[in-house]
Amino acid sequence: MEAEKNQQQNHHDSHKKAGPIGIRHLVAVWIGKTLIALTRILGRGGTTLPGRAALAMAPGLSYVLAGRLSRGTIVVTGTNGKTTTAALIDGILEEAGFKCIHNQSGSNMSWGVASTLIEHSSWTGQMDADIGVMEVDEGAFPGVTAGLQPLGVVVTNIFRDQLDRFGEIDSIRDLIQKGIDAFPPGSFQVLNADDPSLAALTSGKDVKRWTFGLELELPPDEFLNTGRDIKTCPVCSHKLEYTRFYFAHIGHYQCPSCNYQRPEPDLKLTSCSAGNEGFNRIRISLPEQKLEAELALPGLYNLYNALAAVTCARALGIPGPLISRALKKATPSFGRMERFEKEGREIVMALIKNPVGANEVLRTLLNQPGTINLVVAINDRIADGTDVSWLWDVDFDQLAGAKSRFTKIIASGRRAWDMAVRFKYAGFKPEQILVVEDTGRAIEEALEQTGTGSELFILPTYTAMLEMRGHLNKMGLGSPYWEGS
Amino acid sequence: MGKINIYHLYPAHLNLYGDRGNMLALCRRANWRDIEVNIVPVGPGKEIAFTSCDLLFMGGGQDSDQKLVAEDLKRRHREIQKAVQENMVIFAVCGSYQLLGHYYTTARGERIGGLDIVDLYTDAGRGRLIGNAVISCSLWDPPRTLTGFENHGGRTFLGPGVQPLGTVLYGFGNNGADKTEGAVYKNIIGTYLHGSLLPKNPWLTDHLLRKALAFRHQDTALRDLDDSLEEQAHQAAVNLAARRTHK
Numbered sequence: 001m002e003a004e005k006n007q008q009q010n011h012h013d014s015h016k017k018a019g020p021i022g023i024r025h026l027v028a029v030w031i032g033k034t035l036i037a038l039t040r041i042l043g044r045g046g047t048t049l050p051g052r053a054a055l056a057m058a059p060g061l062s063y064v065l066a067g068r069l070s071r072g073t074i075v076v077t078g079t080n081g082k083t084t085t086a087a088l089i090d091g092i093l094e095e096a097g098f099k100c101i102h103n104q105s106g107s108n109m110s111w112g113v114a115s116t117l118i119e120h121s122s123w124t125g126q127m128d129a130d131i132g133v134m135e136v137d138e139g140a141f142p143g144v145t146a147g148l149q150p151l152g153v154v155v156t157n158i159f160r161d162q163l164d165r166f167g168e169i170d171s172i173r174d175l176i177q178k179g180i181d182a183f184p185p186g187s188f189q190v191l192n193a194d195d196p197s198l199a200a201l202t203s204g205k206d207v208k209r210w211t212f213g214l215e216l217e218l219p220p221d222e223f224l225n226t227g228r229d230i231k232t233c234p235v236c237s238h239k240l241e242y243t244r245f246y247f248a249h250i251g252h253y254q255c256p257s258c259n260y261q262r263p264e265p266d267l268k269l270t271s272c273s274a275g276n277e278g279f280n281r282i283r284i285s286l287p288e289q290k291l292e293a294e295l296a297l298p299g300l301y302n303l304y305n306a307l308a309a310v311t312c313a314r315a316l317g318i319p320g321p322l323i324s325r326a327l328k329k330a331t332p333s334f335g336r337m338e339r340f341e342k343e344g345r346e347i348v349m350a351l352i353k354n355p356v357g358a359n360e361v362l363r364t365l366l367n368q369p370g371t372i373n374l375v376v377a378i379n380d381r382i383a384d385g386t387d388v389s390w391l392w393d394v395d396f397d398q399l400a401g402a403k404s405r406f407t408k409i410i411a412s413g414r415r416a417w418d419m420a421v422r423f424k425y426a427g428f429k430p431e432q433i434l435v436v437e438d439t440g441r442a443i444e445e446a447l448e449q450t451g452t453g454s455e456l457f458i459l460p461t462y463t464a465m466l467e468m469r470g471h472l473n474k475m476g477l478g479s480p481y482w483e484g485s
Numbered sequence: 486m487g488k489i490n491i492y493h494l495y496p497a498h499l500n501l502y503g504d505r506g507n508m509l510a511l512c513r514r515a516n517w518r519d520i521e522v523n524i525v526p527v528g529p530g531k532e533i534a535f536t537s538c539d540l541l542f543m544g545g546g547q548d549s550d551q552k553l554v555a556e557d558l559k560r561r562h563r564e565i566q567k568a569v570q571e572n573m574v575i576f577a578v579c580g581s582y583q584l585l586g587h588y589y590t591t592a593r594g595e596r597i598g599g600l601d602i603v604d605l606y607t608d609a610g611r612g613r614l615i616g617n618a619v620i621s622c623s624l625w626d627p628p629r630t631l632t633g634f635e636n637h638g639g640r641t642f643l644g645p646g647v648q649p650l651g652t653v654l655y656g657f658g659n660n661g662a663d664k665t666e667g668a669v670y671k672n673i674i675g676t677y678l679h680g681s682l683l684p685k686n687p688w689l690t691d692h693l694l695r696k697a698l699a700f701r702h703q704d705t706a707l708r709d710l711d712d713s714l715e716e717q718a719h720q721a722a723v724n725l726a727a728r729r730t731h732k
Contacts, residue, residue: 387634392506392681417718
């Protein structure tokens, strides 16, 4: 621990610059805090407007406020798993006695980070927290992190996501590289060794690199295999070969042409077995010890998320027993398989945003026994991705294979009609498809046809999830995210 | 009852923007009319003759994949060229639309030689052209609209013997300047529009199916289908595109 403490100390010296805050920044804080208060009175969680307005007043506000966190900021980016990974890191840090702030609503553009910082600053611009854990959109990553001088970064994976904003996957990697290049000496980076596009990222001078990977005997997951994104070597473009293959392009790879290969990970998840009460027992092998933990989060995906968080915690020098304790307490994050109950009917809400993630959700749904009630709500705002063509890469065809188990399926949101056509071409009869563009009415319709004792699945894109969560709150279900859960 | 052989070129590499949707639309709309569809995936290096192909589908790829397939395509150049002269149907989206031309220049400034089959070329431009788009397409008289989503860095310019697929009503089209979108040459249709394009524009799907049937002199009459969902999706997408504002 002693050596680790010193290491932490080195990181943090650069973050202590808490002189008086400039008047421009102060006014921006006031504007932000006022708008946060107002949006809450109106019953909305303000994550966009307050941050945007404050940044318009003082573009460097986030850097000034983040600089007042005594320990600095950890940034989590990547395509999938950002929210869950950031929540797990936050949980571990809290368990270790740090006071954390975290953009837990998943508002991960520059204004979301700004709103979170403003919310936790005093009216005089003082920060009452040690560490910021910020999930940052991969497109916004270089811009947001440039001035933040982060303590470290965690990159989960790169899949095909919102290509309309970033161009193509090659460009996402370039964006992440650009962001990482600006990291200060003494910072750390945590990368997924099983993602060939990430292991090829280079680190700056004096940046400590930590990698993590799975070492499990698992058959390849064909269900998750529609997002075949990066099959070619990021160094020489030759086709990669795999000795172990988990899903999409994730696994143990090597390039037969230039010998680029999966690096030996610093942390390996070596075993996962079903434990008590739905917990998975996992074993993680660290350089100098083994760590056992119980994890309530389901799926292969969450094994990677947990491993990413544990690796970050190790980079910060947090001891194993604290990490295990925090993992056991972890519950699904905002909109990731959240559960609500309404008069004997269970509502399960699961965010969908790209083919690989959506397929994982669909499989969970098909594993439920009995009749399935389903709403899929697709918006095409910037935070959802304005291009809805990814719907055609999602395996909705699997659902149609079990169509007799579904009541009327409801397509909702701004792109409800696109979704309805997707269902039709997946193999559902038009009579089984109901289009209700308004997301609130879609929930009402769906609840009406959901019998007591059965489950309603709601699969929204990001902004549709915010809308629908608001509707559920109004029905007295769940609590608004700014009040915590 | 007819039968169509669809060759799907490099399905593992050129599958960027929901190209599966285009294949699915062709298959479903054929099957709903009891037309049999046989799909032949063509991977790089696979020895295959195009002699039994009625419709060749080529999707979009990202630069790194596109380079890989460009090499493989060149080997097939003569064969494809011959089939094109015989009026084989080709439907090419985005990246492979560019590959049909003389060359295209990647975002990193690398010039990649194309198939030289259609008189067009693609230069790199500043910034990507991204968003919902609607074009007026004169494959029909009166013209009909096609709507999809475009996302391309390349600016494509057509030679004198090549017709555009349509005129841009909303969006950027081939190059953001001359209001053209896509290209039609013999039985080749190339376009930047995905979304997926075919499910929401069923008249284009049926056009391709008819052309593919005609290629081997089969009956081209297609039974009418209930397209009310598709038409509503088309209209909703047109309305969204009409509302958008460009920077």
